[in-house]
């Protein structure tokens with residue numbers, strides 16, 4: 610009996626650490642490092658403070674899902690089938706929303722290339 614409980618604890622701990630290394634818990638900030646310049650995306654702020662619906666970005670998840678495939682699982686370097694290229698997917702979503710908000714005179718994120726992409730100082 611006691612042995613059974615211990616194994617359950619070990620199993621639960623193992624599963625939890627597996628969830629953590631596979632990164633299904635959302636990070637506060639997601640960083641991209643393309644040659645064009647680094648982009649820091651404040652995931653937590655966008656989702657929690659700005660209260661943008663998860664499905665607005667994670668458009669292939671079902672309502673209520675908190676984890677699933679990520680953008681680059683489907684949006685590759687080049688367009689494949691119906692899925693547009695990763696660069697276009699991010700620009701359409703990220704820059705697209707900022708552009709619309711700016712036009713409507715609402716608080717918006719960066720719309721200029723080098724406002725969002727910060728080049729490393731040489």
Ligand code: HEC
Pocket residue numbers: 632633634635636637639650652655656657661662663664665666667674675676677679680681682
């Ligand atoms: C403004 C767009 C946006 C919103 C809103 C958003 N996400 Fe994300 N999320 C992303 C992007 C971009 C990534 C990075 C993955 C990638 O680039 O493939 C990500 C990554 C994740 C990950 C993977 C772990 C990580 O942080 O790398 C999880 C889990 C996640 N989001 C859950 C959620 C949940 C739950 C919500 C709603 C409460 C949400 N997201 C809202 C854009 C968004």
Ligand code: HEC
Pocket residue numbers: 666667668669678679680681682683684691692693697698699701702
């Ligand atoms: C399971 C695969 C899959 C995942 C994951 C996925 N996409 Fe897509 N995405 C597609 C496909 C297929 C299309 C084209 C058909 C459609 O609109 O559903 C598309 C279309 C889009 C479009 C174009 C919509 C339009 O206005 O025409 C944008 C922008 C986009 N995805 C951004 C993202 C972002 C950002 C993420 C990650 C937060 C993401 N996608 C995750 C498969 C995926």
Ligand code: HEC
Pocket residue numbers: 648649650651654655659661665666699702703704706707710716717718719725
């Ligand atoms: C549906 C709308 C929407 C989408 C989608 C969106 N943003 Fe934003 N973003 C905002 C708003 C609104 C602000 C301004 C927040 C403020 O002024 O406090 C913002 C602010 C920012 C900022 C400024 C720093 C900060 O955290 O406040 C950056 C950088 C940024 N966004 C990057 C991104 C990236 C990268 C993506 C795509 C992965 C993205 N955003 C997707 C609405 C959006």
Ligand code: HEC
Pocket residue numbers: 641642643644645648695696699700703704707718719720721722723725726
């Ligand atoms: C709101 C933020 C934002 C704005 C504004 C923005 N980008 Fe991006 N851009 C991104 C994100 C996020 C990615 C995806 C990075 C990745 O996949 O590693 C990206 C990807 C790219 C890439 C592809 C890099 C690679 O190596 O795959 C290029 C090139 C690029 N952007 C150029 C531009 C130019 C030029 C502009 C202005 C017209 C611009 N970006 C405006 C966020 C932005």
